[in-house]
Amino acid sequence: MKVVIVGAGPSGLVTAKSLLENVDANFPFDPIILEQEDDIGGTFRYRSYENANLVSSKQLTSFSDFRLPLSHPDHLTLEEYVEYLRDYSNHFKLTERIHLNSKVINVARHAGGHVVSYVTRDSRNSEWNSEANTIHTPYIALCTGLHVVPSWPLIPGIEHVIAANESSKTPVTFHSSEYKKRSQLQGKRVMILGTGETGMDVAYEAAKAGAKEVVLCSRAGFLSFPKALNDFEVLGLRFDSSRPGVPIDSLITNLAETAYVHPWVASTHIRWFVSDFVIKRLLWVLTGTQAGCNQWVGELEPERLGRAYVFLNKSHKAMPYINRPYRNRAWYLDYLSRYIDPAEDSPPQTDFAVDLAPFPTQFLPNGCAVFTASKRKDYIRMKDRDVRPELVIYATGYTQEFGYLDKEGGYPTPGEANVRNIVREGDETVAFIGFVRPGVGAIPPIAEMQSFFWISLLKGQVRQPIPPPHYHLLVKETARIKYGVDHSTYMSTLAKDIGAAPGIWEIWREYGTHVLVCYCFGAAFTTFYRLVGPYKSASAPTIIKTELWDTVTRRGAIGNFVMGVIPMAFYLMLNAIALGLGIMWAMVGGRVE
Structure with a gap:
């Protein structure tokens, strides 16, 4: 039963591995991966750059049963992550199923399935061969990723910058x-369009x-947080980078937050709204600003500030340079608590600033930028500046194109995948794996859970009817990106759908108190969803008792009380109230949905 997987990035690799491990008499899956590049890794290999690191932690990003050593730093370089993917492929014998230099040119429906046409690249001259190969398959998994085709917004007058x-x-x-x-930037007046990571x-x-x-340049602001919580000083007690920080993506606990x-x-x-309210006040106490973690400019509109609305920007390295013209906090508040910028990026070592500005509306004939007028602090500071860049870099994200899908076949797009953002209802043979983006989290572990869901769906093992989704980030109808999800809620939802979300008593009976406590205090790590259900793994308990337990205990007693016990107690009370009201509502004939 051939399954064609398009793309050999993390989503494609984990989908192939999941299929191979869930072969049975009725579903003898035989996956093949078609990759147009000459190596695996996708975006992490071919759109990487010098000094680039993952902003998601190894604990969250690593696949559920193939982990990195406990001694390995929490955040990998992109080169290290590509090597991790290579080791993963070798360990699970995926390499022999990967066809490199194989570009899909057409996918069409045929005889109850699909026919995939692809061309190969000639190793002698790097040209694509004109003769196409074909594969007949009942199932297709599109795993080409969100970050492939660059997005180029049109800015009037950009030709004047080029001419100048x-x-x-x-x-x-x-x-x-x-x-x-870096040599591409040295000695130039640089303008960067976009304040994503x-x-x-x-x-x-x-x-x-x-x-x-x-x-x-920022269109509408951003929400900045460091990828790991350290570098704080509270009442003279310093939490700095000399000791391991707590990865920001491992802080949201399970009990009553995503489970139950x-x-x-x-x-x-x-x-989401309660946690936003609390976090804003805590940030003000610790750093003096609610806009983000030690973020003094570039704040979002109040109605979009919080985890319910945006993707957290965990690339925090530039913030000392951005904050410089704006940071203003009384010395006695800094004595009570403060965020410590890295020494190498702080005065007196350097007084260089990165100037934040609104997105330019146009460039004048002399190459000078005109900025979007507003009441924003960055506009007020920059409106009279003569900004004439010598280099303009479009950090404006990507779009997704599926020109190889036959128009006559009625194939869906990721936006039309209305069953958990993976397949379109009634068209389960075509899956989109890795086409959601978490507000805080990582795509690879989501792709692993999505592959589990798709396999369960094909086998008729998904709970029916599928409950309505409550995991999408809240965006306006006009928003450009509508595939944002809350990582923890989405992962937990998929786990419940496929019967992989463990019960408290079930965990305690089978695995004991140690695993139970870690599950309650831990984040939505994929390994938790391999304790029970159809994808149960023998390695899960050991991983939980070691690596994931280390992540929980690293917060310390105070951290676990503030970020664990208090929110758990509050949300348990909230859920208990809802349960009581739901029972009363049901008694009078109402429905709880």
């Missing part, structure tokens, strides 16, 4: 996917490369 710098021996404009090393990375690299000027949540509590998203 026509003598430059290097490109004057390029997409961030083409950025590779890549834009922030490039801004920091430009500052360190010795750029003459760095202007970082009443439908009414889930549908109102009250957990």
